[in-house]
Amino acid sequence: MKKGFKVTDVKREKKIGVAAENLNELIQKSCKKLGFNVGFAECKLFVAEDGTRVDDDDYLDTLPSQTLFILLKNKETMVTDFDYYYNVIRSSGKDYIETGVAAKEFLSTNIKEKFRVFQKYVAAANDARTMLSERSQDPGWFEGLDPSEKTKEQTMSKRVKERMKGYYYKTKTALQSSELYINSKRGRGKKLIxxxxxDLRKLLESNKYNETYFNRKAEKDARLCNENGLFQCGGLWNNNTCAYEGEHIINPYRSREERIIFQTWNLDHKIELSRSIIPKILEAIQWLYNENIKCISCDSNFKNGSIETDRYYLQIFTRYNLKLVHIVCHFKGKHSIQSDIYTMCKNCYGNTSIEYIK
Known part of the structure; x- marks a missing residue:
C-alpha cells in the first residue's frame, strides 16, 4: 500500500509530496519531481530529522506517513544540521535571536562559540511553558510535528525510537551486505545472519526501543534527563564528565527551538558501532559458520554453539555503551576500546544472566 511522504533537496528550498509503495519508487518519483538530471541509482535518501540513510524497504516501512526526506545526488553532501537549524530559529522571529547584530556574531564564530552564544539567547526564553505537556497547552512547541503527537513526552519518546531503529537498520544493512551473507554455500551464512x-530485533522490541531515555516522566533510572526535561552532556567518549561545565545543557521541552537543536546532540557509542561492534558480530557469525567456536564462559572450543546476542544488544542500544553528548563533544575519530566475539557453547548458553541497562 502506498504511503505519502515529503521530500526536499540539499538546499531544502523546494518540498514535494510523493506517494510510494517502496524505496525505488520513492526515489524515482522524487528525482523526477525535483528535476534531478541524473538516474535514480545515483541518488541517496536520508531522513531529514536525524540524517539516517534509508537504504531498504524494511526501514522505509517503519517510518510514518509525511516523514520528510532529503534526496542527495552522489556528489552532494548534507548541509550541516546546526547551520540549517540556526536558520530555522533565526527566521522564527523570536525576540531573543532576532537582531542582525546577534545573527552576525553567531555566524562569524567557530562552532564552539556558536553554541555558547546560542545558549545565551536560549536562556532568555520563556521558562513558563517548560512544564506544559499537552499540544493544546503549548501548540507552538509542536509546530511541524505529526498531528498524532499529542504530548511532549510522546514526541521525545518517538525520537529515541527513531534513533534506535536507525542503529538497528545500520547493523542490518552492514551484515546483509557482507560477503558471508551474499556468497555463503547453501545460504547458511544468510540464515545465521x-x-x-x-533475535536482536526481538530484544529491542521487548525493551520498547528504550523509549524512556528522553521521556522526563519516566522513572529516574530509565531517563537521561531530570524531571523538568533538562539534559546535560556526558563529555567525550573517554571522559566521565563534560569539560564545558554548565554550558552543554539543553531542555528540549522548553521551546520548539531547543527541541530542534536537540536533534544535533548525539547518542555516542563509546565502543563504535561501525568500526568495532559490527565487525565483531560478523566474526562471531563466521565462527558459527565454520563450526569453530570458543566459549567465552568456559573458555573451551566447540563445534556447535550460539552467539550471545544480549551483549551486542547492550553495546548497540543501551546506556552500557551510549552516552548523550553535545555536538562539540562528539569525537568522530577512532575510539581505542573494542568490542569482542561473544560466542558460547550449548552447555553454558542460557546459564548466564545479562543485566540490561535501561
Missing amino acids: DQFLD
Whole structure:
C-alpha cells in the first residue's frame, strides 16, 4: 500500500509530496519531481530529522506517513544540521535571536562559540511553558510535528525510537551486505545472519526501543534527563564528565527551538558501532559458520554453539555503551576500546544472566 511522504533537496528550498509503495519508487518519483538530471541509482535518501540513510524497504516501512526526506545526488553532501537549524530559529522571529547584530556574531564564530552564544539567547526564553505537556497547552512547541503527537513526552519518546531503529537498520544493512551473507554455500551464512538480526530485533522490541531515555516522566533510572526535561552532556567518549561545565545543557521541552537543536546532540557509542561492534558480530557469525567456536564462559572450543546476542544488544542500544553528548563533544575519530566475539557453547548458553541497562 502506498504511503505519502515529503521530500526536499540539499538546499531544502523546494518540498514535494510523493506517494510510494517502496524505496525505488520513492526515489524515482522524487528525482523526477525535483528535476534531478541524473538516474535514480545515483541518488541517496536520508531522513531529514536525524540524517539516517534509508537504504531498504524494511526501514522505509517503519517510518510514518509525511516523514520528510532529503534526496542527495552522489556528489552532494548534507548541509550541516546546526547551520540549517540556526536558520530555522533565526527566521522564527523570536525576540531573543532576532537582531542582525546577534545573527552576525553567531555566524562569524567557530562552532564552539556558536553554541555558547546560542545558549545565551536560549536562556532568555520563556521558562513558563517548560512544564506544559499537552499540544493544546503549548501548540507552538509542536509546530511541524505529526498531528498524532499529542504530548511532549510522546514526541521525545518517538525520537529515541527513531534513533534506535536507525542503529538497528545500520547493523542490518552492514551484515546483509557482507560477503558471508551474499556468497555463503547453501545460504547458511544468510540464515545465521538473519537469525541473529531477528533475535536482536526481538530484544529491542521487548525493551520498547528504550523509549524512556528522553521521556522526563519516566522513572529516574530509565531517563537521561531530570524531571523538568533538562539534559546535560556526558563529555567525550573517554571522559566521565563534560569539560564545558554548565554550558552543554539543553531542555528540549522548553521551546520548539531547543527541541530542534536537540536533534544535533548525539547518542555516542563509546565502543563504535561501525568500526568495532559490527565487525565483531560478523566474526562471531563466521565462527558459527565454520563450526569453530570458543566459549567465552568456559573458555573451551566447540563445534556447535550460539552467539550471545544480549551483549551486542547492550553495546548497540543501551546506556552500557551510549552516552548523550553535545555536538562539540562528539569525537568522530577512532575510539581505542573494542568490542569482542561473544560466542558460547550449548552447555553454558542460557546459564548466564545479562543485566540490561535501561
